[in-house]
Amino acid sequence: MDKQEKYDEDLLKTFLNPDRIEKAPEGFTSKTLARIQIEKQSAGLTRSFRGKYLVPLVSLAVCAALIIVSVVLPVNDPGPADSVIWRYLQNPGISLPALNNDFLQNLKVPGWIPYSFIGFFLLMFFDRILFGIFNKQGK
């Protein structure tokens, strides 16, 4: 370090002293923590929305797309949809053992079974709603 550099260094050390830094304004810590809390809560909400609704929404979209395709595409005359993909779907060229569903056709289901299924789904539906309500109140 030459003489000039040493002089500059000493001069700046006098003026730019660590004890003379600009201090953070009053309430800086509490404001920062408040922002973190807000962000944490909103991130939690986004996560819970994703967790609760993403799967049903995607399923709904896929189902809707399949229904539209089945309605729009004619069975015998594919027309403009006679694409490579369509032709492939008609005959995918995959060899699988034929599924024997005779037992399903011969199955004799008691009359109360469909009602029990409807009851089961209704109970599940109400359980979900009540859980949502009470869980929210608990928080």
Added chain:
Amino acid sequence: MDFRSDIFYIRQVQEGKINAFSHLVDRHKDKAYNLAFRICANREEAEEIAQDAFIKAYRSLNNFRMKSSFATWLYRIVYNTAISLVRSRKNKILALEEFPADAVDFLSSCTSQDEAVEEYRSSLVNFAMQKISEDDRGLITLYYYNDLDMEEISKITGISRSNIKVKLYRARRKMAEIIEKNENKIVSYHG
């Protein structure tokens, strides 16, 4: 006085104790704020930058591998955010050509000579800082105010050590010239 290390509080935050983060904020807020303020020269923006830096640090704390100190990591966020902000400004803050000749006038309101000298020096430093580039302001702040060595400054800024030396030398020379030129005014005022 809190003698616990940053690592102690980082581990607590990683375990889900959010309030432990307040100790880290308290410990580093002044130097983080000062770094932001020296680079952007605006108190409101500096507060915003420093707060944003702490929030970014909090978000990424689970990924913090403790390879560098928490301070180094935090200052890197502050430095990059402040530099980006200054560079993206549409309206640049115009620095005065010369240090105002009447800068000593307001010193009459100071209660003591020491206070007056401090006030004058602070204004002079702010003026000299505006005469160097934003990244030089960052380097000067990290070196003098934050008292960091070249290795740490290099980690924070991403500038090589040799380049930091050159940049510091030039910035120091320029600031020293401005300070030399104006510091005698306070002496003659009180003389």
